[in-house]
Structures are given as structure tokens and as C-alpha cells.
Amino acid sequence: MPRLGTGDLRRIFENLDKNGDGQVSLEELNWLLEKISVHHSVDELELFIGKPSLDFDEFLHFYVSISWEGTTGNGGSESPEGNEGDDDQETDLAEAFKVFDLNNDGFISCDELQSVLSKLGLWNEGSGRDCNSMIRAYDTDSDGRLDFEEFKSMMLITFA
Template sequence: MSRLGTGDLRRIFKNLDKNGDAQVSLKELKRLLEKIGVHQNVDELKLSIGIPSLDFDELLYFYESISSERTMGSGSLELPEGNEGDGDQETDLAEAFKVFDLNDDGFISCEELQNVLSRLGLWDERSGIDCNNMICAYDTNSGGRLDFEEFKRMMLITIP
């Protein structure tokens, strides 16, 4: 999956900044992370971020820092070595899959993808994103939705 662009992050920032103060509090950031299946309390976030709130540039820096932790110099997703790491990666991917599989049927449909992207502020009618095309790009069995193996392949592609 490709990295988010600045425009995507700006939309997410605006959606997170509920009180319009041009700052995203750790509580607001915590809500976003919970929507995508990452559960940390505010104290843990404060410890890892070091400040009580983020302006847009700080959110951008935070995103870049967590994105770079997941990538190697070659630009591909870092694959852990050894069986123990593979289990952690598999668990992380399974948790991410659950975030998208809203009806828990073992598949990600276009509607589910659209719903999650909407909650993250990355999709609306004007965004030009075609969820059907996104699904079809990785739907190797032409079922019209992604199963876990197809989702896993999508998440492990090389990032440009």
C-alpha cells in the first residue's frame, strides 16, 4: 500500500482537529489510532511523541517517522527475520484486516474499504478514489472482494 500524500494527511488533520484550534491533541490522535486498530493510552502516546498536541507539520513529522520505521532503504516494507518476527507480522496484518472487514465475513468489500477510508478522512464523493478499482488491482481470484491472502499481498508490496 502506498504512503499517504500531504493532501491526504491534511484531510486527516482537519478531521482530527474537532475543535478547530489547528492542533491535534493526543486524545484526538488516540481516536484515529483506535479506528485503525492501534490501541495506546494517552500516556503512552505522550511518552512516544513527547508533546501534548501536534500542529500539521508535527503530525507530518510523526507520520514520516512511523512510516520510515516500517521501511528499509530500498523502499520496500521491512520483513522481519526469523519465525518469531513472521508471527508478529502475520498478527499485525490480521489485526489490520479486521479493521477493514467490518462485517467479519473474512473479506473486504468495496463498501467496507470505502467506509474505513471515509472514517479516516481519505474518501468522499469528490475524492476521485474508485474503491472498485482498488479492490480489483489485488483481487487475484476475481471475487470482487479481498480475502486475507490478497490483502496480505497488497500490504507487502514495494512502496514507490
């Protein structure tokens, strides 16, 4: 999962907080996780989180706990067994790629990128973001879309 800034996380939190009470319920959180292909029951989330809802600070803590550095337990560095950390990172990147590759054709198009970012509350027409330029920055074969290797390079360079 790519690292997001506090502003992006604030927008996601506000989009999830449908009733505007400053809390994201586990049902709302689970809805988001399902959208990015992370499947847990609400009961599993409650065991992990220990309460029925999260305020923004708790949401930030939850995000950090499930981000790459939070899940590797070693800051993303290599594990003592050798390259196992690299395998975990490759698996994480493959899972993230699948989230964006909506039609499962092995490529991420501008429409797919915009769709996923919209679902996460990170895209709107007034944002000034241009998905074509975002893709062109890492599209080494200039075909207008990202394959897995280009996506991996983008993620490793951008979020290293």
C-alpha cells in the same frame, strides 16, 4: 499500516483538528488510533510524544514513527535472527486486514473499504475514487472482495 501521501495525511490532520487551531490534541489523535484498532491511553501517548498536541509537521513525524518502516527499526528489512522481520510484517498485515474487515467474515468488501477510508478522511463522493475498481485490481478470484492473501499482495505491491 499502509504508507499515505502528504495530501492524505493533511486531510486526516484537518479532520482531526476539530477547532481549527492547527494543532491535533492527544485526545483527537487517540480517537483516530482507536478507530484503526490501536489502543493506547492519552497518558501513554503523552509519554511517547512528550507534549499535549501536535502541529502538522509533528503529526507527519508521528505517522512516520508508527508506520511499518518506523516500527521495524530496520527499514522493513529482515532482522539478524532470520525471518523474524517477515513474521512482524505478516502480523502487521493481519492487523491492518482486521481494521478493514468490519464484519469479520474474512473478506474486505467495497462497502467496508469505503467505510474505513471515510473514517480516516480519505473518502468522499467527490474524490473520484471507485472502490470497486480498487478491489478489482487485486481480486485474483474475481469474487468482488479481497481475502487476506489478495490484501497482502496489494499491500506488498503498492507499498513496497
